[in-house]
Each structure stands twice: as C-alpha cells, then as structure tokens.
Amino acid sequence: MKKIKLSKLAFLTAIAALFLSNGLSAQSVNDAYKKPKLVVGIVVDQMRYDYLPRFWNRYGDGGFKRMVAEGFNCKNNHFNYVPTYTGPGHASVYTGTTPAFHGIIANDWYDKTIDKSVYCAQDDNVNSVGTNSDAGKMSPNRMITTTVTDQLRLATQMRGKVIGIAIKDRGAILPAGHSANAAYWFHGKDEGAFISSTYYMDELPKWVTRFNKSDAAKQYKKEWNTLYDIETYTASGTDMNNFEGKFKGEKDAVFPHKLNKLWKENNEYDIIKATPFGNSLTTDFAIAAIEGEELGKDDETDFLAVSFSSTDYVGHQFGVNSVEIEDTYLRLDQDLERLFNKLDQEVGKGNYSVFLTADHAAVHVPAYLESVKIPGGYFSTSDFKVKLNEFLQEEYGAKGLVKNFSNFQIFLNYEKLEELDLDLAEVEEAIANEVVNYDGVFEVFTAQEMRKHDFTQPVPYLLQKGYNHKRSGDVMVVLEPGVISYSRTGSTHGSNFNYDTHAPLLFFGHGINHGETTERTEIPDIAPTISALLGIAFPNATTGNPISEVID
Numbered sequence: 205m206k207k208i209k210l211s212k213l214a215f216l217t218a219i220a221a222l223f224l225s226n227g228l229s230a231q232s233v234n235d236a237y238k239k240p241k242l243v244v245g246i247v248v249d250q251m252r253y254d255y256l257p258r259f260w261n262r263y264g265d266g267g268f269k270r271m272v273a274e275g276f277n278c279k280n281n282h283f284n285y286v287p288t289y290t291g292p293g294h295a296s297v298y299t300g301t302t303p304a305f306h307g308i309i310a311n312d313w314y315d316k317t318i319d320k321s322v323y324c325a326q327d328d329n330v331n332s333v334g335t336n337s338d339a340g341k342m343s344p345n346r347m348i349t350t351t352v353t354d355q356l357r358l359a360t361q362m363r364g365k366v367i368g369i370a371i372k373d374r375g376a377i378l379p380a381g382h383s384a385n386a387a388y389w390f391h392g393k394d395e396g397a398f399i400s401s402t403y404y405m406d407e408l409p410k411w412v413t414r415f416n417k418s419d420a421a422k423q424y425k426k427e428w429n430t431l432y433d434i435e436t437y438t439a440s441g442t443d444m445n446n447f448e449g450k451f452k453g454e455k456d457a458v459f460p461h462k463l464n465k466l467w468k469e470n471n472e473y474d475i476i477k478a479t480p481f482g483n484s485l486t487t488d489f490a491i492a493a494i495e496g497e498e499l500g501k502d503d504e505t506d507f508l509a510v511s512f513s514s515t516d517y518v519g520h521q522f523g524v525n526s527v528e529i530e531d532t533y534l535r536l537d538q539d540l541e542r543l544f545n546k547l548d549q550e551v552g553k554g555n556y557s558v559f560l561t562a563d564h565a566a567v568h569v570p571a572y573l574e575s576v577k578i579p580g581g582y583f584s585t586s587d588f589k590v591k592l593n594e595f596l597q598e599e600y601g602a603k604g605l606v607k608n609f610s611n612f613q614i615f616l617n618y619e620k621l622e623e624l625d626l627d628l629a630e631v632e633e634a635i636a637n638e639v640v641n642y643d644g645v646f647e648v649f650t651a652q653e654m655r656k657h658d659f660t661q662p663v664p665y666l667l668q669k670g671y672n673h674k675r676s677g678d679v680m681v682v683l684e685p686g687v688i689s690y691s692r693t694g695s696t697h698g699s700n701f702n703y704d705t706h707a708p709l710l711f712f713g714h715g716i717n718h719g720e721t722t723e724r725t726e727i728p729d730i731a732p733t734i735s736a737l738l739g740i741a742f743p744n745a746t747t748g749n750p751i752s753e754v755i756d
Contacts, residue, residue, distance in 0.1 A: 220278050242500030242556040243356075244547065245379060245509045247294055248536070249372070250697060251562035252280065252524060253706045256441050258530040259533050262432075266541030268710070271560060273530030275712025276754045279718040283564065283705040284726040285669030287611055287698045291324035293563025293727070294378040294511065300461035300731030300746035303497060303670040307348040308378065309675050314608040316593035316616050316675075321610070322346070325374045327403065328393075329614070334408045334416070337756055338390045340374045343403035344382050349745035351381035352731040353507050358383070359740040365497055365506040369490050371482050373510030375563075385497075388412065388489070390482075396421035396473035398489055411496025420488050421473055424481035428459035430531050432638030440530040447569040448528070449693040451475065451523040457522060457693075487539040491546045498553035505738060510543075511563070512536060513583035523569040523695045557714045557737060559730060560740075564693040564705035569601040570686055580686030583644040585609065593637050605631070611698075612689075626651075628678070635679050646684040651676065666700040711754050725751055 256268060263269050271277075283293070285302040287310055295308040303309045308324050315322045325342040332340025337420035350358075363482045368380025368387035376387040386405060389399045397416040402409065408416075434443060441447075452469040463475055476482050490510050493499065498508040515532055521529040540560075547556050573580030589609055596605045602624055608615040614635060621628055632650035640648045647663055654671040657664070667680055681690070682700065690696040697704045708724060715737050728748030735742045736750040 224343075225356075238715075239505045240500075240548070240555060241502075241505060241556040241739070242551050243505060243507045243734060244543075244556060244558045245298070245507065245734075246540075246558065246559065246560040247297060247375065247379065247509075247511040248562050249290060249375065249511060249513045250519040250564060250566050250695075251374070251515060251708060252565040252703070253708050254277070255529075255533055256708055262439070262530075262534055263537045264541060268540065268543060270541070270544060271321060271558065271710040271712045272720075275558075275710060275716050275718060276711035278711075278754075279720060279722050280710035281707055281725045282702075282727070284728065286664060286666045286700040287670060288564035288700075289517065289611075289698055290563050291374045291378065294375055295324075295347055295351075295732050297347045297561060297563065298353060298379045298381065298509070298728050298743070299347070300728045300735075300743045300748045301349060301749065302728060304672050305349055305747065306744040307346060307672055307675060309670065309672050310611045312610070313675060313704045314610050314613075314677070316615055319607070321608075325377045327401070330401045332399060332415040332644060333401055333405055334412070335391050335395060337391065337393075337395075339373070340399045340401040342377055342389075344380070344402050345403075347378055347382070349744045351379065352734050352740075353379065353467075353509060353516065354381035354383050355509050355560055355735060355740050355743055356505060356738060357381070359502045359738070362421070364504040365499060366509070367493050367497060367507070368509040369486060369493060369498070370513075370573035371477050371486055371513035372509035372511065372516075374508070375513050377398040379509035379511065388407065390421075390473075390477070390485070392471060392473035392477060394472050394474075396476075400412065403478075409496065411492060411616065415489060415492045415496075419477065420492075421485055423753050424476050424479070424485060425464050425467060426481075427460045427462050427464070428479050429528065432525065433532050434459060437527045437530050440527045441525045441572070443527045445572075446515075447572045447682055448526055449691065451478070451521075457528075459527065467540055472529065472633060477514055478517040480514060480518065480532040482517065483532070483536050484511045484537050486510065486512055486514070486722065490543060500547075502555060509522055512539075518590060519566050519695045521694050523572065524566050525568060525572060548719045554714055555694070557716060557734075558712055559734065560708065560710045561727065563708050563729060564697045565704050566697045567686065567688060567699070567701075567703045569695055570688055571692045578685055578686070579684075581684070581701050582692065583683055583686065583687050583689045585689050588637075588639075588642065591642065592635070592639065596629050596635075599634060600626065600631075608677075611677075612681040612683070614677075614681070615677045632678050639679070639681060644683055644687045645680040645681060646687075649680045650680075651678045651680075654680075663700055666705075706735050715756050717756060719753060721751075721753055 291311040327343035366384040367374040370376040373389040380387040450457040622751030636648040659665040
C-alpha cells in the first residue's frame with residue numbers, strides 16, 4: 205500500500221515538475237479552459253477603422269479607449285470577400301466564413317430558383333411577435349451554416365443563453381444564429397417597439413413588454429445637437445456643405461436636427477434610427493436584456509450579440525466626413541461606457557469577454573472626392589442595363605437574355621440561351637469583354653472563372669470568397685475605386701477596396717491578452733478566436749483561424 209502511495213506521489217511530483225519546466229503551473233493548467241460567464245459581441249454598422257484614430261482624442265476613457273487600454277487591437281483587420289454589405293458582414297463575423305459558404309450573398313438578392321428577389325432574413329413561414337405588422341416575419345433560415353453562438357448552445361446542451369439585439373432585424377438575427385433563445389429588433393413608424401418572431405417565441409417576455417411600454421424610445425423624440433461646441437469638431441468637414449442628405453422637412457442638413465418637428469414627415473419613430481439616439485436606445489435595451497435574462501449569472505457561458513445599426517443610417521445620409529458622423533461616434537463611445545459599466549456591475553470585471561468589429565466600412569462621398577481633385581464618380585445602373593441589352597440584341601439578335609442585374613451581378617436567362625442554342629460560357633465571356641469597356645467599370649469576371657480557378661490576386665480572390673454557386677450570378681462587375689451607384693449625397697459601401705474592407709477589431713476582458721498587431725487579420729478569424737477562448741467547436745464551415753496573439 206505504501207509503495208502505491210509513493211508511486212502516486214512520485215507521479216504527481218513528476219507531472220508538477222514537467223509543468224514547471226514548461227513554464228506552466230498547476231493553477232494555469234486548471235484554468236486552461238476556465239470560461240467567461242458572458243461573451244458580448246459588438247458589431248458597429250459601417251464603422252471604418254480610421255474612426256478609432258480620427259476621433260481618438262475626443263473619446264472618453266471608458267469606451268473605445270478602455271477596450272484598447274485593457275485589451276487587444278487588431279489594426280489591419282479586413283473583410284476578405286465582396287460584397288461588403290450588412291447581411292453578409294454579420295453572417296461572416298459569426299460563422300467564421302464567407303458568403304461562398306454561409307450563403308448570405310447580399311442583403312437582398314435575386315433567387316434564380318424561384319425567379320424573384322429575396323431578403324436575407326425574410327421568412328414567410330413565421331409570424332410577428334410584438335407587432336401586428338409583417339416586420340417580424342424574419343428568421344435565420346437563409347443562412348446555411350452554424351455560428352459561434354450556435355456552437356455555444358450545442359456545447360452547453362442549450363443551457364447557455366444567446367440573445368441578439370439590434371435596430372435592424374438582420375443585425376440581430378444573423379449573429380444570434382439558428383438556435384438562439386431570442387433575437388429582437390426595432391420596429392419604428394408609429395409603434396417604436398422591439399419585436400421578434402414566432403421562430404423564437406410565441407409572445408414577448410415580460411421584461412421586453414415592460415421596456416416597450418416605458419418611455420424608452422419616446423425619450424429620444426428630441427433635438428439632436430452636437431455634444432460639444434460645433435467649432436471643436438475639426439476632424440470633420442464643415443457642417444454646411446453639398447455632400448449630405450437632409451431629413452424630410454429640413455431646409456439644410458445642418459445642426460440642430462429637431463426631431464420633434466420632423467417627426468411626422470419622417471415616419472415618426474423611424475427617424476430615431478438615423479440619429480445616434482438609435483444606438484442609445486439599443487444600449488438601453490441591451491442593458492435591460494442583461495438584467496431581464498440574468499445573463500452571466502450562472503456557471504454556463506451566455507452570449508449577448510449587439511449590433512449598433514444607427515451608425516450606418518447616419519453614414520448613408522450624411523457621409524463619412526460629416527459632423528454628424530463624428531458626433532455619432534462620440535455619443536456611441538459614451539454608450540459603450542454605459543454598457544461596460546453595467547457589465548462590471550452585473551457580471552463583474554474579469555468575468556466577461558467582449559469583441560467589437562464592423563460589418564463593413566464606407567467610402568467618402570465621391571462628389572466630395574471630386575471637389576478636392578481625388579478620383580471618384582457615379583455609375584448609372586439604368587444606363588448600364590440599356591447599353592448591355594443593346595449589345596446583346598446586336599450580338600445575338602434576341603431580347604430577354606438577362607433576367608436580373610443586382611448587386612453588380614448579371615443573371616442570365618438559361619431557358620432563352622437553350623432556346624437560341626447559345627453556349628453559357630461563351631455568352632458570359634462575351635458580356636465580360638463588352639462590359640469591361642464601360643465607363644466606371646474596373647474589372648469583370650464570369651461564373652466560369654469563379655468555379656474553375658483558385659485566385660490569389662486581390663480582386664478575383666475577394667469575389668471568389670463571396671461567390672456562391674447556387675445563389676450568385678453569371679457575370680460579376682467591379683467598379684473603379686471611388687465609383688459608386690448611389691445618390692450624390694451620403695456614403696455607401698459594398699466594394700472590394702480598402703475603404704470598404706478595413707474595419708476595427710478589438711477584444712478585451714476575460715482571457716484576452718493586452719497588445720496590438722499590424723499583421724493582417726480577417727473577419728472570419730473572429731468566430732474561431734472566440735470558439736478557442738470558450739473551448740467549443742468551431743462553426744461548421746469555418747475558414748478563418750484563431751488569432752493566437754489575442755487569447756491566453
């Protein structure tokens with residue numbers, strides 16, 4: 205018996221010596237898979253990376269600066285596919301892969317199997333919860349892979365809670381995944397309430413009903429003026445310019461924006477979405493969810509997916525160089541601080557992990573670029589379609605060869621091609637050779653090329669990562685840098701160029717190292733990094749890799 209005890213002691217001593225010789229302690233081994241009580245994923249809609257350094261000196265210490273001071277900053281983080289839109293962005297962050305695999309190829313796309321346009325979160329088989337409108341007929345049914353949130357649910361035998369929250373439905377639904385406890389999004393108009401669908405529940409929880417019945421949304425029916433003296437907003441252009449869109453009823457797109465006077469003309473609660481108050485309302489609701497769902501209160505890791513959508517609405521309307529966008533980010537910084545303080549209070553410092561990124565970035569208003577002699581311009585899709593159809597009529601003596609042109613993809617009419625005995629690959633190539641000569645077009649690629657080649661060059665590589673055989677078109681058109689199909693006011697996004705792909709990526713909290721890197725990281729790396737942190741399986745189609753410098 206003594207010999208056995210001595211053998212055990214010797215074995216344990218040898219193991220301890222092995223740990224110590226490798227720089228490991230028994231405690232560090234025991235903590236190897238110690239998990240946070242809560243993960244908070246934050247996606248800031250349309251956030252360019254340069255909004256961090258550009259407004260840095262004006263941020264407080266508790267929001268963006270806290271994440272950098274206590275966590276890890278990936279300074280060279282990019283989307284590795286096109287198109288850079290909201291739906292694909294949110295799906296890619298949480299699935300760890302690209303549209304080629306997860307299937308969310310755009311916000312809306314032409315579905316060639318049913319010959320009509322579909323929306324990425326649309327689901328006519330479910331009903332609205334919390335509203336009598338159809339705004340709740342949504343689910344993740346068109347996303348065909350799992351998310352990190354799905355994998356957390358599986359790993360915890362469905363005990364870990366997952367909640368998705370955003371102003372936009374797709375910003376709440378896609379991150380929450382297929383097996384979430386709930387996803388909530390904001391329905392404006394004359395209701396001003398957070399709603400859901402029967403995909404998740406039959407009725408809203410009591411805490412959501414209480415929130416909707418309060419003055420939470422109504423309190424933001426007020427004047428939007430700058431937080432500080434407008435003369436101090438030197439990181440932006442002048443407030444009065446020709447490059448910004450106006451709210452209906454406004455004479456000029458300048459501060460202050462009097463929401464109470466513009467209320468009716470701008471669909472009542474909908475106007476809140478296009479102001480920083482939409483982000484504040486999202487924060488209010490996220491805090492209510494932390495309390496109402498008791499997130500991070502037990503031994504199973506929970507996940508709160510929050511998307512701040514109003515930054516996108518403001519960017520689209522006013523542009524990336526506007527005083528409005530600067531003020532929106534200064535206010536978002538304060539909302540982040542509020543959220544982190546609540547997490548400290550409810551979950552505890554060191555007990556939760558956070559990441560923050562974007563679903564895409566945005567381009568400078570091309571009209572502004574032109575005014576300062578930088579290349580940029582506008583592309584007319586209506587003129588493009590007329591010109592293309594004229595070419596096809598002349599080349600093949602037939603009409604109706606194109607069924608749809610959307611998201612800069614041309615969908616051909618296969619029945620018509622067969623009727624005329626035309627070879628699909630040859631027609632694709634002919635269109636590509638024609639269209640590449642049009643003004644504003646940079647490059648053109650065919651579906652045949654996407655399927656037959658393994659590209660490494662930047663433009664076709666990014667297209668290929670976004671190309672889904674069953675859902676994408678037959679010819680893909682790439683516009684020149686700085687050229688967009690949009691109004692002459694406000695900013696947009698969607699391209700393969702750095703102004704649309706370079707997005708922030710910050711981590712902080714439990715299990716996160718302090719540091720920074722300028723090595724390239726990519727959006728699909730986020731989900732496997734969080735999966736590795738939690739010690740769970742990666743989403744099932746993951747193509748990204750864990751960022752080893754980020755986690756302990």
